[in-house]
Amino acid sequence: MSDVLKQVRAQLEQLELPDGGTLISRDMVRAMRIDAGHLRFVIEAPSAQVAQHMEPLRAAAERAVLAVDGVDAATVALTAHEGGAEAPAPQLKIGGHPKGGDRSIRPASVRSILAIASGKGGVGKSTVSSNLAVALAKAGQKVGLLDADIHGPSQPRMMGVNARAASPDGKVITPLQAHGVKMMSIGSMMEADKAVIWRGPMLMGALQQMMSQVDWGDLDVLIVDLPPGTGDVQVTLCQRAAPTGAIVVSTPQDVALLDARKAIDMFQTLKTPILGLIENMSLFHCPHCGEETEIFGHGGVADEAERLGVPLLAALPIDLETRLSGDAGQPVALGEGAVAEAYARLADRLVQGGVA
Ligand SMILES: Nc1ncnc2c1ncn2[C@@H]1O[C@H](COP(=O)(O)OP(=O)(O)OP(=O)(O)O)[C@@H](O)[C@H]1O
Secondary structure, three states: OOHHHHHHHHHHHOOEOOOOOEOOOOOOEEEEEEEOOEEEEEEEEOOHHHHOOOHHHHHHHHHHHOOOOOOOEEEEEEEEOOOOOOOOOOOOOOOOOOOOOOOOOOOOOEEEEEEEEOOOOOOOHHHHHHHHHHHHHHOOOOEEEEEOOOOOOOHHHHOOOOOOOEOOOOOOEEOEEEOOEEEEEHHHOOOOOOOOOOOHHHHHHHHHHHHHOEOOOOEEEEEEEOOOOOOHHHHHHHHHOOOOEEEEEEOOOHHHHHHHHHHHHHHHHOOOOEEEEEEEEEEEEOOOOOOEEOEOEOOHHHHHHHHHOOOEEEEEEEOHHHHHHHHOOOOHHHOOOHHHHHHHHHHHHHHHOOOO
């Protein structure tokens, strides 16, 4: 963390909350960054109800940080963990059959939809999705994250959102909010230890509901974390939501790459543009001896990207902090350091390319 950001945190430690503690001690500060003297961060209230009373504190925080040398301007936003304890549980029947034939399920207020896919499970597709969402939000984009991995939803854990989603009118679902990102997951609609035992049509119905019945509002980009493989959810998304493009995540290992090719072939068949590939877990840098080990090999994804004529968008190392912060619901891209910078570069590249 830079010295200026450390001083900003120290300054915020001085600002007492009316009900005790500070924004720092109560872990309410998210996505803090400084760019050419302009400091930006998000205060995340535990619920929408609490957030309603926090505007004076937001304004006070914005004023207080201007006292720090190196901060010339400050923008502090207020968000809430929607669906806190007092929010009503959704009355929707999730998991019905899809409706409307081939009609589009693309929300009109969403500018870009990025599908994050992989051929094989466990290669880091959800990790990339959550970190990319956070990095885009840090870059000032209005971001949504839809966890479409219906059988194995991991975004509630990775984004640190335990609340159940709410639907005040029983028709429209209010998305949850974490780290400046609107988030919706089938995991936020179900009881934690209930298995989802739906088949094709119900999966497609659930995707349709999460696209079109969630109040996404105006978004620059909606990141869709797909299930692994080439099944009904992927095909429905491509045919009915017309994603702006797909990003395929793979490890450099042969077996993962073989499956990634199938995913790539599916997107080509469905005429969804492939924006590029991401190599995840490419290199391990030992923090003790400094040695670098290619645990899953190296370079395979770059070769595949070249063969297809699409960019290699990022090569991300196998990294303990990535795993720990994902498990703790605080994506590594929230902080600083080499991996956070790699995600910031990836976000920047997608924004510059006009796809986010
Ligand atoms: N670069 C990385 N370094 C270290 N651990 C990682 C990295 N990327 C992902 N992981 C870890 O690997 C595990 C699997 O990652 P993740 O859930 O993102 O994969 P996935 O492709 O979405 O899997 P699935 O398709 O089965 O849901 C997680 O524990 C995650 O924290």
